[in-house]
Amino acid sequence: MPIDRLLDFSASIYPDGPSPRVIEAVSDALRSPRQLRQYPDLKSSDLRANLARYTTAPADNILVANGGVPLMSATLRAxxxxxxxxxxxxxxxxxxILEREKSEIRTYPLVPSANFRPDLHQLIGSCVEYGCDTLILNNPHNPSGVTVDASEIRWMITxxxxxxIRVLLDEAFIDFVPEESVSADVPQSGNLIVxxxxxKFxxxxxxxxxxxxxxxxRVPAIASLLDPWSVSxxxxxxxxxxxxDLRYISxxxxxxxxxxxxxxxxLTGIGLTVFPACANFLMLRFSIEHASENVWxxxxxxxxxxxxxxxxxxxLDGRYMRAAVRGRDxxxxxxxxxxxxxxxxxxNLRINS
Ligand SMILES: Cc1ncc(COP(=O)(O)O)c(C=O)c1O
Structure with a gap:
């Protein structure tokens, strides 16, 4: 089957985006040879101001780059x-990233019996036991979709x-549940980086x-390790x-x-185990017999x-698969x-329309 005829549930990206406002903005920028000739603003001031309004975190606390990986690398080094x-x-x-940055890694197993939800007491206990100076947490969590309430995350940060212990919190999917974001807490809490x-959203x-x-x-040290002009x-x-685009967002x-x-x-109705999730994907578990039959x-x-x-x-093993949430059809x-x-x-397969 040609690749463009496959229906992709593997990438967790909102299927009806981007917003028409985004297409307009790109088209406008493309129509302006002057804008294309010039370097972008080194400080990305307009973008940071827009992100500040969106997240309600101050612009001075925000740095941008062309992806999460360069930002996390720079932060770990800083x-x-x-x-x-x-x-x-x-x-x-x-x-x-941790290996490249020569950080020692200790793992904490998230287990199916707890629906992959971390026990925050234990998490900090493990950091202390292993002598970890940093914890990486992902909320909502990829691949399980588990989302920890903001109040619990706040307790854990304190x-x-x-x-x-410094907490590096990856909120790449938080826009689907913005009420659970702790982005705006960063300026008041010295050990949180989001x-x-x-x-995705x-x-x-x-x-x-x-x-x-x-x-x-932390901002100057992280900024000094980022490449200049990385956002076009x-x-x-x-x-x-x-x-x-508030309409797109809501x-x-x-x-x-x-x-x-x-x-x-x-999916539960056809007998699959579906883990409780709050983002735009679901983690599913198949029986051993179906995993080996290669459902995928x-x-x-x-x-x-x-x-x-x-x-x-x-x-994880071959029994687990992740499905993006797409449109109804x-x-x-x-x-x-x-x-x-x-x-x-x-x-009971019928889905209400
Ligand atoms: C949990 C998580 N964080 C961060 C990223 C990186 O996102 P991006 O670099 O596109 O911003 C991904 C991408 O798949 C992801 O799944």
């Missing part, structure tokens, strides 16, 4: 991380501070814009337009939440549907395809 606690499974780049992105992964919100005293004029204007939150709930019900391959070959096979995530196609591959009869 704060001189020596030993880091990494809950696993986790976004694979964390380990690669507790971590008492032990001199990473955010416009790639605003569906702009190709334009490459991410940002970090760091305490004032086009990307900067597009991201600025995205975070100002519609996306509402639609994603409705579709996620419907999809969870439908069959979905592609027979139905043109691609899931994210989670066996490459540390601590696509989600329905996924449920029907899975029912057929698993050979399930599904009287």
């Amino acid at each position: 704060i001189r991380t020596r030993k880091c606690l990494l809950p696993v499974p986790a976004f694979g780049e964390y380990r690669r 507790h971590a501070d008492r032990h001199g 990473f955010r992105s416009v790639s 605003f569906a702009m992964a190709g334009l490459r814009v991410a940002y970090v919100i760091a305490p004032q005293h 004029t086009l990307a900067s204007q597009a991201a600025g337009a995205a975070v100002k 519609n996306t939150i509402r639609r994603n939440s409705e579709e996620r709930e419907q999809l969870t019900r439908a 391959e069959q979905l592609i070959l027979d139905h043109g549907i691609v899931l994210r096979n989670c066996e490459t995530f540390e601590g 696509d989600n329905q196609r996924l449920v029907h395809a899975l029912a057929s591959v698993l050979n399930r009869s599904v009287p």
Whole structure:
């Protein structure tokens, strides 16, 4: 099957984005030879001001770059991380960045019996036991979708501070549940650094814009380790337009939440284990027998549907797959395809429209 005919549930990017405002902003910038000739603003002042309004964190605490990886690398180097606690499974780049930055890594297993939810007491206890100076946490968590309440995250940050532990919190998917963000707490809490992105919620992964919100005293050191002009004029204007589009923001939150709930019900209805999630993807568990029958391959070959096979995530195996939450018709196609591959009869498969 040609690749452009596959239905991609493997990438967790909002399928109806980006906002028309983003397309307009890019088109306007492209029509201006002067803008294209010039270097972008070295400080990305307009973009940082827009991100400040969106997150309610001060612009002076925000730095931008062309992705989360350069921001996290610069931060780990700036704060001189020596030993880091990494809950696993986790976004694979964390380990690669930590290894490149020569940080020792200790892992903390997130387990299915707790729905992959970290025990925050234990997490800090493990940092103390192993002598970790840094903790990387991802909320909502990729790949499980688990989301810890902001109040619990706040408790953990204070507790971590008492032990001199810096918390690097990746909020790449928090825009789907903005009430659980602690971005605005950064200026008051010396040990919290938050990473955010416009790639997922605003569906702009190709334009490459991410940002970090760091305490004032950390900003110069992180900035000095970032490449200059890494965010282009086009990307900067597009991201600025995205975070100002309040209509896109509220519609996306509402639609994603409705579709996620419907999809969870439908997938549970055909007998799959679906882990409770708050972002735009669901982690599913198949039985051993189905994992070995290779549901993943069959979905592609027979139905043109691609899931994210989670066996490459540390601590997971071929029974786990991640499915993005797409629009109603696509989600329905996924449920029907899975029912057929698993050979399930599904009287309650119907999804309300
Ligand atoms: C948890 C998490 N954080 C960060 C990123 C990086 O996002 P970006 O560099 O596109 O901002 C990803 C990308 O998949 C991710 O899954």
